[in-house]
Amino acid sequence: MRKIEVCLSPELIHLYDQRDKIVVVVDIFRATSTMITALANGVKSITPVADLETCRNYTSQGYLIAGERNGLPAEGFKLGNSPLSYLNQVHKNQKIAVTTTNGTLAIDKSRNGSAEVLIGAFLNLQATADYLSLKNNDLIIHCAGWKGRFNLEDSLYAGALVSVLSQSHTFDCDGALAMKVLYESVQHDLGSFLHQASHAKRLQNHNIEEDIDFCLTLDKYDIIGKLVGDELKAEKVYKAKPSL
Amino acid sequence: MRKIEVCLSPELIHLYDQRDKIVVVVDIFRATSTMITALANGVKSITPVADLETCRNYTSQGYLIAGERNGLPAEGFKLGNSPLSYLNQVHKNQKIAVTTTNGTLAIDKSRNGSAEVLIGAFLNLQATADYLSLKNNDLIIHCAGWKGRFNLEDSLYAGALVSVLSQSHTFDCDGALAMKVLYESVQHDLGSFLHQASHAKRLQNHNIEEDIDFCLTLDKYDIIGKLVGDELKAEKVYKAKPSL
Numbered sequence: 001m002r003k004i005e006v007c008l009s010p011e012l013i014h015l016y017d018q019r020d021k022i023v024v025v026v027d028i029f030r031a032t033s034t035m036i037t038a039l040a041n042g043v044k045s046i047t048p049v050a051d052l053e054t055c056r057n058y059t060s061q062g063y064l065i066a067g068e069r070n071g072l073p074a075e076g077f078k079l080g081n082s083p084l085s086y087l088n089q090v091h092k093n094q095k096i097a098v099t100t101t102n103g104t105l106a107i108d109k110s111r112n113g114s115a116e117v118l119i120g121a122f123l124n125l126q127a128t129a130d131y132l133s134l135k136n137n138d139l140i141i142h143c144a145g146w147k148g149r150f151n152l153e154d155s156l157y158a159g160a161l162v163s164v165l166s167q168s169h170t171f172d173c174d175g176a177l178a179m180k181v182l183y184e185s186v187q188h189d190l191g192s193f194l195h196q197a198s199h200a201k202r203l204q205n206h207n208i209e210e211d212i213d214f215c216l217t218l219d220k221y222d223i224i225g226k227l228v229g230d231e232l233k234a235e236k237v238y239k240a241k242p243s244l
Numbered sequence: 245m246r247k248i249e250v251c252l253s254p255e256l257i258h259l260y261d262q263r264d265k266i267v268v269v270v271d272i273f274r275a276t277s278t279m280i281t282a283l284a285n286g287v288k289s290i291t292p293v294a295d296l297e298t299c300r301n302y303t304s305q306g307y308l309i310a311g312e313r314n315g316l317p318a319e320g321f322k323l324g325n326s327p328l329s330y331l332n333q334v335h336k337n338q339k340i341a342v343t344t345t346n347g348t349l350a351i352d353k354s355r356n357g358s359a360e361v362l363i364g365a366f367l368n369l370q371a372t373a374d375y376l377s378l379k380n381n382d383l384i385i386h387c388a389g390w391k392g393r394f395n396l397e398d399s400l401y402a403g404a405l406v407s408v409l410s411q412s413h414t415f416d417c418d419g420a421l422a423m424k425v426l427y428e429s430v431q432h433d434l435g436s437f438l439h440q441a442s443h444a445k446r447l448q449n450h451n452i453e454e455d456i457d458f459c460l461t462l463d464k465y466d467i468i469g470k471l472v473g474d475e476l477k478a479e480k481v482y483k484a485k486p487s488l
Contacts, residue, residue, distance in 0.1 A: 008394055012255055015392050148259050150252055152418040174396040174442050181437075182422055185429040193425075198418050 003138040004165060006158045006175035010106045011148040022137045023110040024120040024128065024161065027144035028153035029199045030081045031068075031103025032225070033121040033215040037083035039234035040124070040221035042092030046232040048104040049097050052077075058097035066098045071202050074099070082211050083123075095231075106144035107227065114140075117227040122157060124221045129164040131224045131237045139169065141176075152197035153215075156190070159183025191216050247382040248409060250402045250419035254350045255392040266381045267354040268364040268372060268405065271388035272397035273443045274325045275312075275347025276469070277365040277459040281327035283478035284368070284465035286336030290476040292348040293341050296321075302341035310342045315446050318343070326455050327367075339475075350388035351471065358384075361471040366401060368465045373408040375468045375481045383413065385420075396441035397459075400434070403427025435460050 007013050026032050035046050047063070049055040052074050055065050066079035073080030081100055098104060103119075110117045115137050120128050132139060141161055143154035159179030162171060171177065186193040191213065194200055200212055223234040251257050270276050279290050291307070293299040296318050299309050310323035317324030325344055342348060347363075354361045359381050364372050376383060385405055387398035403423030406415060415421065430437040435457065438444055444456055467478040 008252060009256060011259070012253060012392065012394075015255070146418075148256065150256075150419045150422070152422055155418075155422060172442055172445075174390075174399075175394045177440060178394070178396055178399060178426055181430065182426045186425065196421060198416055201416070 001170040002136065002168065004141065004162055004169045004171040004176050005139070005173040006141045006143070006162065006179055008143050008150050008155055008175055009145040009148055010102070010109050010142070013109050013142060016140055018110065018140060019113040020115050020137060021140050022116045022118060022132065022135060023114045023140045023142050024118045025103070025106045025110050025142045025144060026120045026154045026157045027100065027103035027106060028121060028157050028215055029203060030083060030211055030215055031098070031100040031144065032119040033123055034081055034083040034086065035098070035119050035232055036121040036123050036221055036223070036225050038086040038091065038096060039225050039232065040223050041086045042089045043086065043096055044093050045095050047095070047097045047230055048107045048232065049099045050104055050108060052099055055097050055099040063095045063097045064091060066096055068100045070101055071199070082208065083214050084211060102144040102146060106142055110142050111227070119225040119232060120157060120161065122160065122216055122218050124219065124223060124225070125157070125160055125164060126219045127222045127237045128224050129161060130239045131235075132165060133168045139165075146199055151199055153194055153199065155179050156183050156186070156194065160187070245414045246380065246412065248385065248406055248413045248415040248420050249383070249417040250385045250387070250406065250423055252387050252394050252399055252419055253389040253392055254346070254353050254386070257353050257386060260384055262354065262384060263357040264359050264381060265384050266360045266362060266376065266379060267358045267384045267386050268362045269347070269350045269354050269386045269388060270364045270398045270401045271344065271347035271350060272365060272401050272459055273447055274327060274455055274459055275342070275344040275388065276363040277367055278325055278327040278330065279342070279363050279476055280365040280367050280465055280467070280469050282330040282335065282340060283469050283476065284467050285330045286333045287330065287340055288337050289339050291339070291341045291474055292351045292476065293343045294348055294352060296343055299341050299343040307339045307341045308335060310340055312344045314345055315443070326452065327458050328455060346388040346390060350386055354386050355471070363469040363476060364401060364405065366404070366460055366462050368463065368467060368469070369401070369404055369408060370463045371466045371481045372468050373405060374483045375479075376409060377412045383409075390443055395443055397438055397443065399423050400427050400430070400438065404431070
């Protein structure tokens with residue numbers, strides 16, 4: 001049976017053997033939620049970039065650039081890190097270069113020998129689970145955290161994904177077990193619980209309550225986000241039909 | 245109000261400012277449980293030592309030496325890492341030097357500017373909470389984990405201590421919140437839940453089921469374990485009487 005491990009911070013990912021595994025990177029507030037929203041709304045590709053300067057240089061190649069630091073839009077960037085700014089296909093067919101505080105670093109650290117890198121969000125939880133259940137690879141869920149520290153929203157997403165995959169996958173990883181049990185004990189009221197998260201409080205101070213609620217919407221989109229070369233692209237998931 | 249933070253691995257402790265804080269190190273299976281048992285059974289002092297060789301050298305100074313690697317007693321060491329080997333005051337008044345896979349490293353990393361370093365266990369949960377509630381310092385609970393990775397038993401101890409201290413302390417730390425909620429959701433059946441932990445399974449393979457049950461006993465001892473210089477010593481806690 002395929003195995004799941006959960007890595008609670010990019011500062012711990014070197015302790016995991018990523019070879020031949022699918023790594024799902026998650027940064028719920030808001031990098032990966034925003035990326036999934038953009039891809040589901042027709043954005044052609046998203047290039048995650050480590051620093052602001054490199055990201056800025058992409059404008060000369062016709063990219064839109066999106067930058068965020070410490071929860072706020074970076075100076076001189078057209079787009080920040082709000083999923084709402086990608087709705088209604090307003091940036092359809094455009095290429096975007098993105099840099100964020102935690103998410104882009106976690107994506108970069110997930111390439112180390114892994115078979116595939118996906119980005120995950122509550123917005124496409126079931127689609128990601130459907131995709132993973134069709135693959136034979138073991139799985140690492142890589143939480144972006146906050147500046148290296150554990151955070152609640154990414155860890156709860158990990159718990160949610162472990163919970164959804166518990167029929168097809170097994171785990172012998174304390175992080176997976178802890179987050180599955182935590183998720184299942186709060187899932188009936190995930191929104192209220194996650195409003196206590198330190199980063200949600202940080203975002204509330206920036207008046208982006210709407211973003212938080214949006215990022216916690218379950219299964220709004222049926223695509224997955226997958227790294228192809230240096231670009232994240234949408235892929236439609238065709239769920240295997242149960243055999244008759 | 246005093247603050248609590250929870251650090252889920254020694255690989256993350258550099259992200260925490262330890263200055264003037266009390267750091268409680270926990271390695272439930274079994275280093276800190278064994279240390280508390282030893283101190284409660286009259287052992288004079290315990291010197292945590294990073295490596296086996298340094299630990300061996302303590303014999304020439306009249307110390308008993310205790311060594312464990314990967315859950316098994318280290319070769320040539322009189323004592324391994326079982327709390328049961330300290331019961332009935334069999335090593336009363338002796339000085340012990342100890343090295344373990346995870347616990348002694350975590351203790352060493354907790355000295356970085358902190359006001360005090362304690363060791364914690366379920367065995368003296370309430371005594372440690374009583375002591376902390378009498379002090380004015382902020383608190384970091386430092387989980388020893390397993391070779392740098394998150395583990396269930398240390399994290400649940402962290403949740404238990406946060407839960408017990410929730411009247412006197414506050415927290416704005418996702419790790420503290422997550423572990424408190426997880427602990428409160430499984431505390432009615434902590435033993436069964438923790439038998440699923442990866443390290444419990446590892447220990448079950450070594451036939452030390454009795455150790456596991458012992459380490460999960462709540463409030464058997466009323467002392468705390470505190471680092472004084474390079475030695476861990478027992479200290480009796482005098483609980484403040486409620487004012488009339």
